[in-house]
Amino acid sequence: MEESKATAELMTPTEFLTPAHLGRLSANQQKYAQDILNDVAQARQSVELGVGAWSAQQVVGALAALPTLVDRPHVYYVAVVPVLTAYFKAQAAPNLAELLAALKQARPALVEKHAETDDAQQAYEGVVALVETWLQDMGTQPEVTNLNAQDRQYFVTIVHTTAELMITGKQRQPADWDAEAISSIMFGPFTHLLDEKDRVPALFNLVPFALTTLFSYLETQHQLKQGDQLLEWVAKNHTALVTMYNPKLENFYEELASAMRRAGIDANDYAAVDAFTQDYLNAHPAAGRSLFTTDQQLTKKRPAKHLKYSQKRRKNRRKKR
Structure with missing residues (x-):
């Protein structure tokens, strides 16, 4: 030896x-x-x-x-x-x-x-590996290196969640990313795929920075066709991104979803969902007033659409390896 x-x-x-x-x-x-x-x-x-x-x-x-x-x-x-x-x-x-x-x-x-015996899992792991490579490269940038340990973990979580939703969820490679697609995931399933411990203001405050860093990096790698459009979208939606998670809003829709299930409403029947939501708001006026005064984005989204994301069953993106 x-x-x-x-x-x-x-x-x-x-x-x-x-x-x-x-x-x-x-x-x-x-x-x-x-x-x-x-x-x-x-x-x-x-x-x-x-x-x-x-x-x-x-x-x-x-x-x-x-x-x-x-x-x-x-x-x-x-x-x-x-x-x-x-x-x-x-x-x-x-x-x-x-x-x-x-x-x-x-x-x-x-x-x-x-x-691998599971083709879907293999494809997913390939996406995880790709994003890990991006993170290694971005991790050498001073603005990322200077993040404290917790913020760096939030940065990693934001990049992973965004990239996996786009590539695995929407089946779009970076070359096909555009502002409309990014908007649909950030103001949709993004929040609901986060672990509960990550749904905190500190993470959401980093979302514009993380997205800007990701898009800028992919642009330097010549992987984005609409890099300028995406960076402009982040700047335009900065306030909406850092405030897009509202615990009161989340609790309201969870309670609404439970009431809908008890009533036997089909979540895919948007007309029925809209009608039930209106009846629910009429029956719970205090909750409705609180909801509409605390969430600035609610008027831009249909309750039925938001509810659809609330009912999604999260899966830990990195548990099945």
Whole structure:
């Protein structure tokens, strides 16, 4: 067994797996960080590549063996290099440049597509992997780097949710994105796909910044045909974007949806929904007054359409990997 020059790790995985370090990783990378560090350490032992501080040779050998030793989904392998990069940087390893070069060398084989039985899941994971690549690139921009850990996580959530709704939900690649399509998702299902903990003013305050950064990045990559239009749309709708989630509005429509289900109203029958909504408002005048005075956007949206999104059953975008 080859011994590493150093006798001990500069930082153990446990010391790395703290909010301070994980906050710099994307949601997908955070999800798999512990598994990746454990699996890579075991792979290193399995192929007898030594102990102690890492060398570039050990990195290449361990990562080459990793896919043969663990059964993980594709998005796990997408996260391996970013997680190890953050880990080695946190260690301030003296041979950091060599380690990063070794990681770059190992990445193509790691992210090679693995066999999948579910075509839809494979396609979805491909979108997640694509967005992770965008986030890595945008993460080098000073305005993103300077975000605190929580805001950076909100930024990641906004970009993932927007891109996945457009690509997976609307089946539109960035070249086909336009203001109308973006408006339909941002003032529709976007809020309802967020985890409850993310439905906070701090996240919505970052929406214009996140969208501007995303559209500007994709424009520099020549992936947008209507980049100027999209950036103009964000500027024009800045106030609407930062105030588009109203807890009172959300609670009202949840209660309305429950009442509609009890009454046996078909949510797809918009005429019936509109009639029931009007009757409900007449029967609950206080709720109606509060609703119309606290939500500035309600007059721009049909209650039936908004209700349709309220009834959607959310699924955690990153749980099925």
